[in-house]
Amino acid sequence: RKEVEQDPGPFNVPEGATVAFNCTYSNSASQSFFWYRQDCRKEPKLLMSVYSSGNEDGRFTAQLNRASQYISLLIRDSKLSDSATYLCVVITGNQFYFGTGTSLTVIP
Amino acid sequence: DARVTQTPRHKVTEMGQEVTMRCQPILGHNTVFWYRQTMMQGLELLAYFRNRAPLDDSGMPKDRFSAEMPDATLATLKIQPSEPRDSAVYFCAGSSYNEQFFGPGTRLTVL
Numbered sequence: 082r083k084e085v086e087q088d089p090g091p092f093n094v095p096e097g098a099t100v101a102f103n104c105t106y107s108n109s110a111s112q113s114f115f116w117y118r119q120d121c122r123k124e125p126k127l128l129m130s131v132y133s134s135g136n137e138d139g140r141f142t143a144q145l146n147r148a149s150q151y152i153s154l155l156i157r158d159s160k161l162s163d164s165a166t167y168l169c170v171v172i173t174g175n176q177f178y179f180g181t182g183t184s185l186t187v188i189p
Numbered sequence: 190d191a192r193v194t195q196t197p198r199h200k201v202t203e204m205g206q207e208v209t210m211r212c213q214p215i216l217g218h219n220t221v222f223w224y225r226q227t228m229m230q231g232l233e234l235l236a237y238f239r240n241r242a243p244l245d246d247s248g249m250p251k252d253r254f255s256a257e258m259p260d261a262t263l264a265t266l267k268i269q270p271s272e273p274r275d276s277a278v279y280f281c282a283g284s285s286y287n288e289q290f291f292g293p294g295t296r297l298t299v300l
Contacts, residue, residue, distance in 0.1 A: 113287050124280055124291035125232070168232065172287060176245075177222070181231030 087180030104169030113172035193292035212281030
């Protein structure tokens with residue numbers, strides 16, 4: 082079983098829509114969680130950290146559910162510029178595990 | 190504005206040739222990672238170093254790949270001999286705590 086599993090999508094949504102991605106992890110001992118964003122032909126960059134209490138940054142909300150071992154990313158009022166691949170990252174011990182990424186295209 | 194740099198940015202080579210990729214991490218980032226990314230497999234960890242010491246290279250085909258960190262400002266990934274299935278984007282990343290800072294990647298094509 083993979084450490085991190087992520088629905089690859091693609092998600093194609095109209096501008097203004099709300100879209101949510103989930104990512105599951107297999108190790109209950111994992112201690113840190115993040116979402117990264119990767120634009121086409123670019124490197125991944127940190128989008129936001131994920132906490133059990135939730136983390137909100139403008140239109141983006143990240144949530145951690147330890148009981149069910151998943152993290153989520155919610156994007157409200159999506160913009161064309163949100164089109165990218167979103168990767169979840171789980172840290173277990175001193176190991177980083179990346180999901181394969183979920184592709185999002187926001188359509189005018 | 191400190192950044193991770195990687196060279197070359199693009200490399201096209203023929204099967205059997207040696208390929209060397211270089212990475213300059215941000216000064217002070219004592220953990221350095223090498224990743225490979227393809228459409229099919231996503232981002233795969235090849236190897237990583239902490240304070241220049243190799244900690245894990247289990248993701249790397251040892252018969253042809255080697256990773257070194259000769260000093261704190263340089264990490265190298267070498268493929269010898271290269272094969273068409275090695276075609277991918279190779280990223281280097283550095284971190285000091287939990288955030289990883291990626292370089293722009295080396296896009297490798299092996300014909």
